[in-house]
Amino acid sequence: MRVGAYKGYVISVFIRDEHCPPHVHVRGKGWDARFRxxxxxGEVELWDVEPERRRPPMAVLKEIRATxxxxxxxxxxxxxxxxKLQTVCLENHSWNWETDELIPGLVIQRGVxxxxxxxxDVVGQKTILNLVRAPGFVEIDL
Structure with missing residues (x-):
């Protein structure tokens, strides 16, 4: 599904056979880039470009990322x-209650x-985390 466009490059989320982590696709002439x-x-990062030999200039990729x-x-x-996918790709990772940080994977230690x-929450622009045996839940404003 189309997210938007930048200078003729279409930014899309594919909804068929998609997988984590959350990302968008950008098609160029002879290349496809993915941005996580x-x-x-609010961070976005370039994930990869296929095929690598057709990679556009870094300046173009940086402009698309900024968009x-x-x-x-x-x-x-x-x-x-x-x-469409009903996931934010955070389940079965860990959350540090003290530092408010994601810890990749299942970590068992005090405060995690x-x-x-x-x-x-699309309307409220929030991510809500329900944690196992935690004193509450986490609400992150986006």
Whole structure:
């Protein structure tokens, strides 16, 4: 599904056979780039370009990344990902209650809780984490 466009490059979330981590695709002439995004913050990073030999100039990729990071494009990408795939790709990772940080994988230690369920509130632009045996839940404003 189309998220937006930048100088003729279409930014899309594919909804068939898609997988974590959350990402968008950008098709160029003879290449396809993927950019990862998060349901925890506003960061977007270039994941890969295929085929590598047809990779566009880094300046073009940086401009596309900056476009995707715009609040309205990122909100649309998150909405499409959540509504079509029903995951924010955070389950079975861990959350440090003290530092408010994600810890990849299942970690068992004091103050760290496993993410049992994570969801995206499209209207409120929030991510809500339900943690196993935690004193509460975590709500992250995007």
């Amino acid at each position: 995004f998060s349901f925890l913050d 995707i990071m715009q609040r309205h494009y990122l909100a649309r990408a998150r909405r499409i990902w959540w509504e 809780y496993v993410i049992a369920r994570a969801r995206h």
